[in-house]
Amino acid sequence: MLGQRQFNPNSERPDKMAIQRTFSIIKPDATKRNLTGAIVAKFEEAGLRIVASKRIQLTLAQAQQFYGVHKDRPFFGELCEFMVSEPIVVQVLEGEDAIAKNREVMGATNPADAAPGTIRKEFALSIGENSVHGSDAPETAAEEIAFFFSGLELVG
Numbered sequence: 705m706l707g708q709r710q711f712n713p714n715s716e717r718p719d720k721m722a723i724q725r726t727f728s729i730i731k732p733d734a735t736k737r738n739l740t741g742a743i744v745a746k747f748e749e750a751g752l753r754i755v756a757s758k759r760i761q762l763t764l765a766q767a768q769q770f771y772g773v774h775k776d777r778p779f780f781g782e783l784c785e786f787m788v789s790e791p792i793v794v795q796v797l798e799g800e801d802a803i804a805k806n807r808e809v810m811g812a813t814n815p816a817d818a819a820p821g822t823i824r825k826e827f828a829l830s831i832g833e834n835s836v837h838g839s840d841a842p843e844t845a846a847e848e849i850a851f852f853f854s855g856l857e858l859v860g
């Protein structure tokens with residue numbers, strides 16, 4: 705949390721668009737199919753910088769805590785089982801308007817609705833196995849980054 709509170713890359717650039725950090729997961733369906741590099745390339749092509757990255761495998765308790773906001777949804781059990789089924793890659797992406805930019809690069813939740821060229825259009829298998837997670841707002845980005853990374857692990 706301390707690292708997050710101290711982060712203020714905009715303090716000396718008031719004329720520039722806001723630099724943000726967002727949290728990303730490359731999900732089990734993508735790591736299993738060896739798509740980590742292809743997905744990272746999409747982030748970098750969009751101008752997002754990888755300022756933290758690690759490959760981990762979640763426990764069921766960790767998956768349930770991370771997706772707690774969805775605990776009453778019908779897909780919650782299946783989602784958590786999927787998220788622990790293979791390793792994932794958790795990352796912090798930094799750039800101008802990073803939260804919205806990442807959501808744009810990801811594409812719609814359901815790959816059938818995703819725009820051409822987006823990660824989910826190109827790689828996702830289904831609405832559940834949809835290759836990537838991305839934070840949806842500044843508050844959730846800060847919480848999700850702190851859930852997986854210490855301040856020392858964020859190297860901008």
Ligand code: UDP
Nearest residue numbers: 779783812813831832833834836837838840
């Ligand atoms: N999900 C699902 N079925 C649904 C909606 C969502 O399996 O009908 C899964 C999917 O993996 C999605 C995740 O739950 O990415 C979180 O859902 P959310 O609505 O937050 O979508 P996202 O923010 O990932 O686009």
Ligand code: MG
Nearest residue numbers: 837838839840
């Ligand atoms: Mg979401």
